[in-house]
């Protein structure tokens with residue numbers, strides 16, 4: 001029997017409806033894409049979908065020429081694709097999605113690989129601490145960085161811990177972390193981070209936290225530095241800057257906290273710093289050795305232990321700067337050496353090394369022999385305020401617990417400049433180091 005016109009139309013309608021239904025079920029990207037472990041020749045791209053799919057990243061010289069692709073076969077909602085064989089200091093456009101079909105293109109979806117190791121070209125780091133809380137301060141800090149970097153976007157982004165509040169749950173990352181930086185930063189600015197006590201939810205022995213699931217670290221030395229074999233601590237090179245990230249909170253699988261004698265973190269740190277060939281060395285972890293902000297390094301046992309046990313190692317290997325958060329303020333010390341006691345034991349004549357000249361107090365010149373370490377607390381990237389008895393630190397050149405902000409660190413060859421950009425857009429603190 002021949003099908004009637006009506007039944008043919010009905011069949012056509014069913015096909016159209018079925019197609020609509022399929023397209024309505026296309027997987028949606030609900031997190032990211034975001035960029036991890038940037039190296040001169042590789043990068044990790046991650047994103048989350050609402051339903052499990054396979055994975056594909058298309059990439060190339062421009063949005064119109066996404067000529068290469070890397071795919072993943074496993075069906076997952078947590079997509080993680082590593083691109084390799086890239087050129088150093090080169091910008092690529094990219095698109096993400098399932099293995100088949102047309103991928104949506106986005107003008108802001110690009111990444112730039114890290115410069116060749118040891119490169120002396122200009123590089124800009126953005127350093128942000130204690131931020132994921134959806135406060136006005138968090139939004140203003142972000143927006144002022146957008147304003148302040150119109151000439152040169154941050155090349156790499158460093159997060160100092162307490163990346164999300166209050167207890168580091170995945171939904172808190174979604175709401176207070178991923179929600180606020182996607183369009184301007186996550187899709188085009190690679191970041192490295194360290195965990196804080198809030199990322200751990202206050203449970204120092206719980207390593208099964210969303211922090212470790214959400215982020216990818218260079219554990220094999222693939223970004224420079226000695227392989228750590230652990231996502232809790234690692235290092236990377238960006239041009240001629242060596243950057244070390246350590247976990248100042250957790251009790252790791254060796255049963256020890258960072259500062260404890262014989263910890264795997266200390267053992268690795270020594271090996272990593274001894275092997276470092278770059279002229280600049282920055283170390284970051286969450287709990288600062290010196291603070292008189294919302295946390296007190298005179299009385300809080302963890303901060304005291306970190307100061308006493310870790311600083312001699314950092315001094316031995318001539319680290320330039322230590323970055324921390326935890327205290328919801330900004331504090332920047334003189335270049336220090338040998339100041340392991342409480343705040344009131346600080347003696348400028350004894351503890352300040354390579355002081356700046358009186359006519360340019362924020363210009364430091366580092367000589368061949370010995371240098372002090374500048375300690376910066378930048379814990380007001382979203383949270384703000386607080387002070388402890390004795391505030392401000394005697395060893396501090398500048399402190400601010402009234403206006404939030406974050407740091408831009410510009411490096412070019414033997415010159416390094418730090419600017420603290422406040423929520424008003426003003427540069428609240430600025431200093432340079434030359435070698």
Ligand SMILES: [Fe+2]
Pocket residue numbers: 162196197198286325326327
């Ligand atoms: Fe903290």
